[in-house]
Amino acid sequence: MNDILHALFSTEGVIIGTLVPFLFVLTVVVFVHEMGHYLVGRLCGIGVSAFSVGFGPELVGFNDRHGTRWKLCAIPLGGYVKFVGDMNATSSPADSAAIEALSEEERKIAFHTQPIWKRAATVFAGPFFNFLLTVAVFAVLFSLYGRYVLEPTVAAVQPGSPAAEAGIEPGDRFVSVNGEAVESFGDVQRLVSGRSGDKLTFVMKRDGKDVTVTATPKITEETDALGNKIKVAIIGVVTNAEVGEPRQITYSPAGAFVAAVEETGHIIQRTGQFLKRFAVGREDKCQLGGPVKIAGMAEQAAKLGFEWLVQLVALLSVGIGILNLLPIPPLDGGHLMFYVFEAVTRRPLSERVMEMFYRAGFLLVLGFMGFVFWNDLFGC
Template sequence: MLTVFHNVLDWAPLGLPAFVFVITFVVGIHELGHFLVARLFGVGVETFSIGFGNEIFGWTDRKGTRWKVSWLPIGGYVKFLGDEDAASTPDRERLAQMNAEERSHTLPYKPLVQRVLVAAAGPAANFLLAIVVFTFLFTFFGVKALSTYVGSVTPKSPAAMAGIKPGDKITAIDHRPVRLFAELPGLIDRSNGRPLDIAIDRNGEAMVLSVTPRVISTKDIYGTPVKVVAIGVGFGPDTPENTVYVPIPILEAPLAAVGQTWGIVDMTFTYLWRIVSHHADASQLGGPIGMAQMAKSAASHGPYELVYLLAFISVSIGLINLFPIPLLDGGHLLYYGCEAVLGRPLGEQAQDLGFRLGLALVLGLMIFATWNDLVR
């Protein structure tokens, strides 16, 4: 356990500031989405806070909203008129004491469609932020990918037996030029086990080696055991010489950004479904320490990686908040869906029970994910 905390302290000087910046910015945009749509519909907003805890500094705008920065900068919240807390739980006692004019500016007394839009605005802002950021990166830098340098060779694998070594750069497979490491698995898989002529560059010397792929057991990105046709090479390190930026035409960048955003959503749902169906390892689920380590790694590699991580986490936060768990935006949407079906809001006891169960579930998942981080 001492080693675990030593590792935490090791990444803290760089990882913690990067983590705080990414989380605060992404959550700030999320809350800004709620704020703007609520203001649009005339909902009173009492507080817009960056961070939690006691206020460091702030100001009150002409509409009475207190904008503030608080001591614990790991997120933020918007507190609407009539809310009991930062989770937008209605303060029923306070609402009962308001007159009709005051209640007309509270979220619970707005039409159902407006409440749905306010709840959905936070996740929508996260998805929009990700699309804008990905569009910027793809337009001005391109899509980052790894080149074809070999980082590792599995002992006794087809590649090892053919003489491929770490540091070699694969330049062609069966006379087809390759530029990206991501191209290799598809070309190798399509060989159906027949010998391949693999051209490599070894310290400036060109050579062609005959490699016969075979079926090997490995794990996919979700930790699920799979069998693939492979030669037994791993990609090289994320270094400048092994990095390729694939240009995207400016008119295609927004569409590519939407595709990238959807890819993250699809990957998340696939992983969660595999956990539920016992086809993936739940220990791969990461928490705040894992995100901080990712932030440190991204910050140490440069601005591109840190900005990309910001967009990735923005998609993740937007998606997680849509889960139908009371306390999250998706929980509010679940309540509104029940209201639309029943023709009336759920009873106070049912809502309160849902919020308590939601809080327990969210805290439980956070503890589980943090434990996974510490174990790793």
């Protein structure tokens, strides 16, 4: 019995060691996303019927003075804000008969009777708040801890590597990668790691002169800070403390905010790049995971310390924001696609056509969920 209790409730156990960090990470990301929808919707004068973290049976909840039901539900794999006039939790528009059944007061605050700009702003606010959360996390971390950087100088070149074949030599200093200036060795890693198979142009400073070379990064398996096996692209150069001249950058609050915005932009760019390459079969399917993978990462992050867990929140928040902007109903991007059509044609899609899009979108979303679950359990 003691062994069972230890396995469940110790810091190394399933509940404290894995489930609690997982729920913390996912709940924060979902709550912030839905709060974006809620706050902007309320600012636009839209009524909110329900704010839920999780799906399925309600565990606890209460009604506020505006008539919104705030609740925590049993399945912690998402959440939703249901506005007045929504047919369901995905903000699918009710049919014309249901809209007609609304009272005059309800029509004034119903989501689907609002101007396009209010609906679009409310929908976009969810992913935007996810990006804001990431900026806020990095701003705080940079303010507290600064950033550890190495100079972009080559200490050694791996024999037979793309860098060796390109003629890169120890002592060379990276100036730019594919036209983008670099200031640290981390910048070089960032610009190379997601570009396997792409021919890249490197400008190197050698003996005071600029030398231009080309190299094609190759994929390799490495272990990240959380202990996960990941596949990244490398060209085969390393640095060290002697030539890299490690230093700690400290930031003022304003400087930390600017650096956080830049870092968030880099993450969005890399994620978008990954998704484009994945769509054409140029990325490893095992890089995508679902709840099981997230739970494992949360467990490892919690072992390393709270700041690592918060960083995982920031990274997951960006991913959720980007995925929700994909132009697929019932995701936020799907709604925005409909609003663009409505703005251009000056009329909404017909109920029949919209229902077809929603059904197709649901199948795509369910297929993606099945794919990442399969990866989690059997595929990788």
